[in-house]
Amino acid sequence: MTVNRTTKLALLLLVPLLLAASGQAADDTKAIIKATTDYVKTEAAITNPLVTVEKVAEGYARVEVKSKAGATDPATAFLKLEKGKWKVLTLGIAFGPDDDKELKIPTSLQH
Numbered sequence: 001m002t003v004n005r006t007t008k009l010a011l012l013l014l015v016p017l018l019l020a021a022s023g024q025a026a027d028d029t030k031a032i033i034k035a036t037t038d039y040v041k042t043e044a045a046i047t048n049p050l051v052t053v054e055k056v057a058e059g060y061a062r063v064e065v066k067s068k069a070g071a072t073d074p075a076t077a078f079l080k081l082e083k084g085k086w087k088v089l090t091l092g093i094a095f096g097p098d099d100d101k102e103l104k105i106p107t108s109l110q111h
């Protein structure tokens with residue numbers, strides 16, 4: 001199979017874009033975990049949170065928060081990307097349709 005010049009050029013242009021997107025996703029995950037951890041330590045007084053990013057879409061993120069020691073029930077936090085920084089909108093154990101609507105949580109992130 002031979003690859004023509006146009007295809008080679010397209011691939012050369014596409015690879016850096018894919019690598020940049022991949023790096024951005026990793027950076028977002030780290031930033032989401034940091035923002036959530038800082039919030040939980042301050043607002044929920046959990047000193048040893050275990051934060052897992054469940055899903056990111058449309059400038060929002062849903063994460064699961066647990067205590068490493070098992071001292072609390074698992075909770076969900078929703079975050080929003082505002083001016084390049086992730087901000088926790090809410091943290092709780094149950095969210096209904098009214099909560100999702102009020103917080104403008106994308107359908108793809110709702111439970």
